Amino acid sequence: MAEVSTGPAPYIYVCTRMRVRKAKLLPREDYLRMLNMSLPEITRFIEETEYKSEIDELGASFRGIDLVEVALSWNLAKEYQKILEITPGALHQFTMSYLRQWDIQNVLTILRGKYQGVKAGRIKEILIPAGKLDRVMLDRLLAEESVERIADALRGRSLYPVLERELSAAMETGSFARMENELYKEFYRSIIADSKSGVKGGPVFLEYIRLEIDIRNVQNLFRLRMGRMDGDVRDMMIPGGSFSVDELQRIAGMENTDDVIDAFQKKAGFESISALLDTVREKRSIHEIEIELTRIMLGEMERLSKRYPVSICPILVYLEKKKFEVQNLRALARGKEANLSSERIGDYLVM
Amino acid sequence: MAVETMTVEVAEASAMGLKAIGAGLAVGLTGIATGIAEMGIGAAAVGATAENKDMFGLALLFTVIPETIVIFGLVVALLLLF
Numbered sequence: 434m435a436e437v438s439t440g441p442a443p444y445i446y447v448c449t450r451m452r453v454r455k456a457k458l459l460p461r462e463d464y465l466r467m468l469n470m471s472l473p474e475i476t477r478f479i480e481e482t483e484y485k486s487e488i489d490e491l492g493a494s495f496r497g498i499d500l501v502e503v504a505l506s507w508n509l510a511k512e513y514q515k516i517l518e519i520t521p522g523a524l525h526q527f528t529m530s531y532l533r534q535w536d537i538q539n540v541l542t543i544l545r546g547k548y549q550g551v552k553a554g555r556i557k558e559i560l561i562p563a564g565k566l567d568r569v570m571l572d573r574l575l576a577e578e579s580v581e582r583i584a585d586a587l588r589g590r591s592l593y594p595v596l597e598r599e600l601s602a603a604m605e606t607g608s609f610a611r612m613e614n615e616l617y618k619e620f621y622r623s624i625i626a627d628s629k630s631g632v633k634g635g636p637v638f639l640e641y642i643r644l645e646i647d648i649r650n651v652q653n654l655f656r657l658r659m660g661r662m663d664g665d666v667r668d669m670m671i672p673g674g675s676f677s678v679d680e681l682q683r684i685a686g687m688e689n690t691d692d693v694i695d696a697f698q699k700k701a702g703f704e705s706i707s708a709l710l711d712t713v714r715e716k717r718s719i720h721e722i723e724i725e726l727t728r729i730m731l732g733e734m735e736r737l738s739k740r741y742p743v744s745i746c747p748i749l750v751y752l753e754k755k756k757f758e759v760q761n762l763r764a765l766a767r768g769k770e771a772n773l774s775s776e777r778i779g780d781y782l783v784m
Numbered sequence: 785m786a787v788e789t790m791t792v793e794v795a796e797a798s799a800m801g802l803k804a805i806g807a808g809l810a811v812g813l814t815g816i817a818t819g820i821a822e823m824g825i826g827a828a829a830v831g832a833t834a835e836n837k838d839m840f841g842l843a844l845l846f847t848v849i850p851e852t853i854v855i856f857g858l859v860v861a862l863l864l865l866f
Contacts, residue, residue, distance in 0.1 A: 442827035449831030457835075 443521040444743045450519065451751040454512075457483060458758050461784045467765055468775040475766060476501055484508050499558070501766040505759045506561045512755055513563035520748060523632045527745045530627045531752065533591065535564035537616045540592055543574050543583060545609055566590075580604065595619050611668075618671055621646055625673045637744040641737055646674035648730040651697060652723055654685055658693070659719040675700060690714075720781060727757065727783050757783045807861035814857025821850035 459482065467475050479501070480488040487504035495503055513532055520528050539560050546556035553575040562568045577583045584596045599612040621642065628639040650670050657666055666685045667678045676684075684696045694714055698707035713725050734753060738746035761782045768778035829843035 440823065442823050445824050445827040446831040449828040450835050453832055453835035453839075 439521075441743055444524065447520050447524060448743055448747040451516075451747045455747075455751045455754055458754055459761075464761060464765070464779075464782055464784050468779055470769075472497060472501070472766060472769045475762075475769065479504075479762060487511075498766055498770045502763060503558055505762055506559065509755065509759045510561050510563045513752065516748065516752070523634050524745055524748060526632060527627065527634070527638050528748055528752075529565065530624045531749060532564045533624075534617070534620055535561055536566045536590075536592060537613075537620055539564065539566060539571055540574070540583075540587065540596075541609060541613055541616070543571070544580055547577075547580050547583060548604075548607075548609075591619075591623060592616060614669055621671050621673055634744055637737075637741045637746060641734065641746055641749055643674050644730065644733055644737070646671045647676065648726055648733075650674055650676060650681055652726050654681060654693070655722050655726075656719060657685060658690065724781065724783055731757065731783070803864045807864045810857040810860040810864070811854070812857075814854045818850045818854040821853065822847055825850065 463478075467478060470478060476488065476497075484504055487507045488500065491500055491504050491507070513535070517525065517528055517532070539562065542560060543556055557571075557575055560571055562571055566574075574583050574586055577586055581600070584593070584600050587593050587596060595612070595615050599615050603609045603612045624642055625639065628635040628642060653669055654666070657669065665682065667682050670676075670678045670681045672678050680700075684693055687693050687696065691714060694710050698710055700707075710729070712729075713722055731750075731753060734746070734750045738744075738750045740746075761784070764781045765778055768781070826847050829839075829847045832839045833843050
């Protein structure tokens with residue numbers, strides 16, 4: 434059917450809704466307040482926010498940390514599905530492509546769970562049906578007996594070629610890590626292809642994706658350095674960002690962390706974040722660096738969404754910020770459950 | 785004499801007609817401009833109200849601000865005609 438041109442109004446409508454939703458996310462002060470609360474108090478606190486309906490609905494079936502975990506996952510999935518419903522035209526297509534990363538996460542969770550003999554009910558609790566694979570499809574996958582049959586059930590989906598290629602090796606080694614890397618690489622390759630397919634708004638989407646790939650690569654490089662992983666890192670890097678995989682390999686070989694940051698800063702096309710990378714210099718532990726890089730990424734995404742106010746960016750920024758809000762609340766709840774100190778939990782929050 | 789009277793009448797009638805066309809253009813064009821201006825504001829206003837009902841009053845106020853353009857057009861049209 435020929436697309437009816439309706440002008441920019443539907444785009445403005447959706448972008449405004451996303452901005453309002455972004456404004457409703459929990460502010461820094463709320464996290465600081467929650468750091469001084471116990472788990473039941475945190476549950477009650479988030480019940481008074483956007484998570485009310487999930488906490489009320491699940492309150493009868495779950496208690497304590499499980500209630501918070503499941504409510505957060507449900508809320509995230511509901512929120513993402515709702516956004517898919519209201520986004521029009523090309524924005525819908527891009528949002529859909531972007532949310533496919535949740536399919537990868539869900540399929541990997543199911544495969545890992547099944548491989549280790551975890552019960553289907555337990556796996557289901559931690560699935561977040563925010564992507565193309567809905568609850569019905571995920572239930573079908575959970576009902577399958579073996580890992581191979583799960584892969585077969587995904588025949589015809591975009592994940593299948595990588596699963597087919599990597600599954601036997603993963604089963605032999607008992608580790609799905611390599612398969613996970615390949616799935617994410619394929620995911621980024623396909624969204625880059627989508628953004629270059631000539632659909633209006635594609636270049637802005639591409640700019641956003643490249644930023645995400647850059648930050649992911651930098652994060653991975655720091656992780657590998659901290660884990661003292663020498664040798665060939667090319668396999669673990671995502672192609673398509675500002676840095677080629679070979680350049681990343683060269684940077685990975687550097688001895689000093691300051692040299693690594695210098696190399697990132699010198700790179701043309703990376704200027705916008707290079708000044709911010711100075712803050713990373715002062716951080717010493719890996720989680721501090723990761724949180725700082727995530728913060729840089731979110732700040733930069735926010736900047737992009739302001740530069741292109743009627744584009745895919747405001748939607749993607751909201752999706753990311755919502756994801757980190759849920760991660761923060763989960764970290765808070767888990768930290769409190771494990772009786773960690775407030776300072777320690779605070780270090781892990783992206784505020 | 786009769787021809788001269790007719791020429792004056794024709795000139796007066798066409799002056800009146802041109803005024804009417806001017807008045808029509810003043811209202812019509814400003815109406816279109818207002819519509820275009822309200823498209824973006826209206827879309828954003830509906831979006832904001834859908835997320836937060838308290839925004840309704842303020843959103844409505846913002847949406848009708850471009851109406852001033854069409855009112856200017858109407859004033860010009862009335863001045864032309866009367």
